[in-house]
Amino acid sequence: MRSRRLYQIVKTFLNYGLDELLPAKKTPLIAKIARFSLFWLRNKHKNQPIERRFRLAIEALGPVFIKFGQMLSTRRDLLSPELAAELAQLQDQVEAFDGEQAKAIIIDAMGEELFNQHFIDFDSTPLASASIAQVHTATYVNGSNAEQQQQEVVIKVIRPKIERIINADLKVMHTFASLVSRFYSQGKRLRPVEVVAEYRKTITDELDLLRETANAIQLNRNFVDDKVLYVPEVHSEFCYKNVMVMERIYGIGVGDIAELNNQGVNMQLLAERGVEVFFTQVFRDSFFHADMHPGNVFVDATDPQDPTWIAIDCGIVGTLNKEDKRYLAENFVAFFNRDYHKVAQLHVDSGWVPANTSVDEFEFAIRTVCEPIFEKPLAEISFGQVLVNLFNTARRFNMEVQPQLVLLQKTLLYIEGLGRQLYPQLDLWKTAKPFLEDWVKQQMGPKALFNSVKDNLPFWSEKLPELPNLVYDYLKMGKESALAQQTLLAQLQQQQQKQHQRLTYSIFAATLFIGAILLHTDDQTVMSVSLLLPALLCFGLAIKK
Known part of the structure; x- marks a missing residue:
C-alpha cells in the first residue's frame, strides 16, 4: 500500500509541476532518475502559479493532505504570503463515506441494544463531512415510555481505516520533508521535518474522540455561566475512541x-x-x-x-x-x-x-x-x-x-x-x-498577594492543628542533628590527632633510618645498629597508630 500511495503522490506532484520546487543544481540524483523514468507525467497546469498548483495538488491527494495544508496555512512565519493565502482556501468539505457504514461503526462501538434503545431517526446522509470524521443527526431518547425525554443530537464518526491511511501518508510526508530539508535552499528555515512531526502529533490527537470529549466538557464547564461562548453538551456515556455523541446546535456560520x-x-x-x-x-x-x-x-x-x-x-x-x-x-x-x-x-x-x-x-x-x-x-x-x-x-x-x-x-x-x-x-x-x-x-501587587493568601487559606487551616507537632519534630530533629554533628566532629578530631601522631613517628623513624645508613661503615657499625633499632621501633608505632 505504501509503494502504491507513494506512486500516487509522486504522480500528483509531477502532474502539478511541483518538482520545480527542487533547485536544478541541487536536485538529488534519485529525483532526476524518477523524473526521467516517469517522462509521461508532465505538468498539466503550467499556466498556474506554483503556489496555486501546490494547493490544487494538496486537494487532489485527499483528506490527510488537506488537513496538513490547513495546518500549514497557519504557519505564516514559515511560508511566503502567496502560498499561505492559497492554502488558507482549503475547505473542510470532503467527500463523505457511506452513511450505512457509519451507522455500523456506531453500533459496533456502543452495541446494537444500546443504540436501538437510545437513538432514533438516524439520518444516513451526513450533516457535514471533514477530513478525519463526519457527523450524522439523530434523536436521543432517555427515560421510560411514560416520562420519555428526547433531544436532537449529532453523532461524530471517525472515517474507517483512516488511521492506517494517515500513518502511510505521514511516512511519505516525512520522506519528502527530509528531501526538502536537505536539498531545498530554504529547507533549514522552513524546517519541514519538524512541521511534519508537529502535524503527526496534532492529527493523532484528533483521531481519539475520547480526548475531544474531555476537551469539550472542560470548555463547556469554563463558560457555563458566561454569555460570550457556548460549547455543546456532550453525552460522555456514549462516547468512544471513534464515536462521539453531542447536543445538536443551531446557529449561523460565522462566515x-x-x-x-x-x-x-x-x-x-x-x-x-x-x-x-x-x-x-x-x-x-x-x-x-x-x-x-x-x-x-x-x-x-x-x-x-x-x-x-x-x-x-x-x-x-x-x-x-x-x-x-x-x-x-x-x-x-x-x-x-x-x-x-x-x-x-x-x-x-x-x-x-x-x-x-x-x-x-x-x-x-x-x-x-x-x-x-x-x-x-x-x-x-x-x-x-x-x-x-x-x-x-x-x-x-x-x-x-x-x-x-x-x-x-x-x-x-x-x-x-x-x-x-x-x-x-x-x-x-x-x-x-x-x-x-x-x-x-x-x-x-497587593491584590495578587491577597488572592494567593485566600487560595492557600484552606490548606493552611488544615495544617494549623499540626503546627505544634511539626515545630516540636523540627526542634527535636535539630537537636538530634546537632548532637550527631558534635559526635562526628569529636571523631574527626580524634582521627586527626591519630594521623598527626602517625606522621610524627614516621618522620622520626625515617630520619633515624637514613642516619643509620649514612653511618654504616666498617668502623661505625655499632652506632648504625644503635640508630636502626629505634627507627624500626618508630615504624612499628606508626603502623599501630
Whole structure:
C-alpha cells in the first residue's frame, strides 16, 4: 500500500509541476532518475502559479493532505504570503463515506441494544463531512415510555481505516520533508521535518474522540455561566475512541456575513466578544480552543443584540503554564506601550531566547520590525501579524519555537481574522489592552498577594492543628542533628590527632633510618645498629597508630 500511495503522490506532484520546487543544481540524483523514468507525467497546469498548483495538488491527494495544508496555512512565519493565502482556501468539505457504514461503526462501538434503545431517526446522509470524521443527526431518547425525554443530537464518526491511511501518508510526508530539508535552499528555515512531526502529533490527537470529549466538557464547564461562548453538551456515556455523541446546535456560520446582517446581529459586540473569548480562555483558564476556523464557529443570534459564539470540534486545544501566561501578557502590554526594551528583556528572562542574547541588539531588531507598523492607525494594525513578526525576529536570535505559542499564534490569527471580517473597524488593541492590564495587575501587587493568601487559606487551616507537632519534630530533629554533628566532629578530631601522631613517628623513624645508613661503615657499625633499632621501633608505632 505504501509503494502504491507513494506512486500516487509522486504522480500528483509531477502532474502539478511541483518538482520545480527542487533547485536544478541541487536536485538529488534519485529525483532526476524518477523524473526521467516517469517522462509521461508532465505538468498539466503550467499556466498556474506554483503556489496555486501546490494547493490544487494538496486537494487532489485527499483528506490527510488537506488537513496538513490547513495546518500549514497557519504557519505564516514559515511560508511566503502567496502560498499561505492559497492554502488558507482549503475547505473542510470532503467527500463523505457511506452513511450505512457509519451507522455500523456506531453500533459496533456502543452495541446494537444500546443504540436501538437510545437513538432514533438516524439520518444516513451526513450533516457535514471533514477530513478525519463526519457527523450524522439523530434523536436521543432517555427515560421510560411514560416520562420519555428526547433531544436532537449529532453523532461524530471517525472515517474507517483512516488511521492506517494517515500513518502511510505521514511516512511519505516525512520522506519528502527530509528531501526538502536537505536539498531545498530554504529547507533549514522552513524546517519541514519538524512541521511534519508537529502535524503527526496534532492529527493523532484528533483521531481519539475520547480526548475531544474531555476537551469539550472542560470548555463547556469554563463558560457555563458566561454569555460570550457556548460549547455543546456532550453525552460522555456514549462516547468512544471513534464515536462521539453531542447536543445538536443551531446557529449561523460565522462566515455567513450576509445572514448575520439580515438577522440584525450587533456585529461590533460580536467581534469584541470574539476577542474576549480568546483572552479569557488563554489568561483566565489556560485552556483554549486552538482550531477556531470559520467551519468550527457559529453564532447564536436568538437575541441579535446579545449574540453568543458557539464553538464545536474541540479536538485541538492549547494550554499555557503560569510563567508563559505572565510573560506573554507582559509582552503584549509592553507592545501596547511600545516598550521594546522590556519586550527584549522578557524574552531573555523567560528563556525563550538564549541567556547570552544581547538585549540591546534584540531590542533594536524588534524596534526595526514594529515601529513602521505603529505608524498606522491602531484599527489597521494586525495584532496577529505583530505576533508573527515578533516570533520571526526572535528566531533570528535562536529562539526555540514553543509548541503552545504556535497554537496560540494560530488561534489569535483565526480570531482576529473573524473579528475583522465581522466588524472591519475592530480595534483589537483597544479591546485587548484593558483586559491584559487588569490581568497583569491581578498577578502582581497587593491584590495578587491577597488572592494567593485566600487560595492557600484552606490548606493552611488544615495544617494549623499540626503546627505544634511539626515545630516540636523540627526542634527535636535539630537537636538530634546537632548532637550527631558534635559526635562526628569529636571523631574527626580524634582521627586527626591519630594521623598527626602517625606522621610524627614516621618522620622520626625515617630520619633515624637514613642516619643509620649514612653511618654504616666498617668502623661505625655499632652506632648504625644503635640508630636502626629505634627507627624500626618508630615504624612499628606508626603502623599501630
